[in-house]
Amino acid sequence: MSEITARNKSVFGDVIANDEINDFLRLVNITRDIFKQGLAVLEIMPGGLTNKNFRAVLEDGTQIAIRLAGKGTANYINRPGEKQNAGQMAFQGIAPEIFYYDEKTGSQIVEYIDAPTMHPADFQTRTEVMEKAGRVMNRYHNSGSTFASTFDPIAKVKEYVSILEEHNYDKRYEGWDRMSDALRRIGEAYAKHPAPQAPCHCDTLAENFMLQEDGTMRVIDWEYSGMTDPYYDCACVCVENPLNEECEKIYFGAYCGGEPTEEQKARLLINKFLVTTHWSTWSLVQICYGKDADFYWEYGRVRAVQACSFLDDPKFEDYLKLISE
Structure with a gap:
């Protein structure tokens, strides 16, 4: 050595x-x-x-x-x-x-997958990347696999809040009450009409996709994976990269195999909110475990701002009603 x-x-x-x-x-x-x-x-x-x-x-x-x-x-x-x-x-x-x-x-x-690490810019500028990401995700969502674990973003946020309370950590981001109320209402909607479940990655950052020279798209780092709503995975791609309207249309169209239905669009927006709420709360837990407080506070604050922006989308309430019926 x-x-x-x-x-x-x-x-x-x-x-x-x-x-x-x-x-x-x-x-x-x-x-x-x-x-x-x-x-x-x-x-x-x-x-x-x-x-x-x-x-x-x-x-x-x-x-x-x-x-x-x-x-x-x-x-x-x-x-x-x-x-x-x-x-x-x-x-x-x-x-x-x-x-x-x-x-x-x-x-x-x-x-070791010998391929360049991808970044949000790849999802924002390369049609091939957007389309191959959508297709590989559709492939594993519809693979018929049953994951050993489940991932419920609403339950996970509640778990994180319990950790915060155990550590007597009471700092919260601006908009926390709005986020908590929306989380409650989505939970009520899912209680009436459960979201679809599929094997999901749940952390689909650009850096977790690897496009090999032969054109094969691979996906790494499955630590947050579980059976959950496949649109949570899709929402993470759109939020974390982030995709503008045109790029989102290319990516989500490739995933859906054509023009998305109104319900698919609704589930995508609802899950954009769930993704950002999950990671904003996760960031507070990192602070509790002694990680860089300044970095993780800002990371989570940005996610909280994003979460509230999805609540401000004029279609949010109609889409929440759609998945509730």
């Missing part, structure tokens, strides 16, 4: 906290045991709000990805569920192959 240490001194000092070093070294040793060879290169990969990710190159040139799961994430992420869900998607060639997974922490060793 001399080359790794020499080339990556900053990894330990600047990226990995002292209480994470032992787990990181354990993953490196497990990698050696699995592949029966040493690591020639090890480097930090950019991105990742929750975890720390590394690219490793084995002595024979094979590339793999190592994820060091964020501290405390097992308290609010179903790690055994992620393992099973991602495994099903790997079997279909959508997610990376899993070589090792720690169900207690979420740290893992997986296939």
